[in-house]
Amino acid sequence: EIVMTQSPATLSVSPGERATLSCRASQSVSSNLAWYQQKPGQAPRLLIYGASTRATGIPARFSGSGSGTEFTLTISSLQSEDFAVYYCQQYNDWPPEITFGQGTRLEIK
Amino acid sequence: EVQLVESGGGLVQPGGSLRLSCAASGFTFSTYWMHWVRQAPGKGLVWVSHIHSDGSSTNYADSVKGRFTISRDNAKNTLYLQMNSLRAEDTAVYYCANLPYAWGRGTLVTVSS
Secondary structure, eight states: OOOEEEEOSEEEEOTTSOEEEEEEESSOOTTOEEEEEEOTTSOOEEEEETTTEEOTTOOTTEEEEEETTEEEEEESSOOGGGOSEEEEEEOOSTTTOOEEOOOEEEEEO | OOEEEEEOOEEEOTTOOEEEEEEEESSOGGGSOEEEEEEOTTOOEEEEEEEOTTSSOEEEOTTTTTTEEEEEETTTTEEEEEEOSOOGGGOEEEEEEETTTEEOOOEEEEEOO
16 A cells, blocks of 8 residues: 655644645655645545646646655645645555545644 | 535444445546545545446455445446445545546445444
């Protein structure tokens, strides 16, 4: 099983500042990595797939980078609506399993 | 517009059974692998199971293997999850998903006496 590890568990950032979230895979997943945003009581929302491709309707302040085992989600200038939990997910180990990171909670500083 | 709508959740006693359904629309359902993902209260996302586009191949997380069965009816654009021998630790919101692109709103399953 590929284990996905996100860091930090909680990130405190002020509105308007930049946030950088990390995700590490226990073995290479190539670029088969997605990022999701989840707010309380809502389903996850796809932000990034293919490690760096923004999903439809996602603002340009969200960007993804990385390949292999190290990935980063960057939010360039935090808006109030961006404070949420973020998950990474690999879909490279295909077809046996899909795995998620444990999540990073982005909170207002 | 892509839509995934889950149903069938509810309260069930330990050892009981439940069948979840997911109605899909807005995309060619029969050409995609489909997944179930769950989220226990206050916890993270956990992949549960997936099924090939034609139903020929399935896979399960170890925690549900032998108890849950995923299936699909491409003529009805519907995905299913049959859950047997339910345990308290199966309590969660269950999401139907066309990973990574689309998710349903989820249906809550509570296993409690």
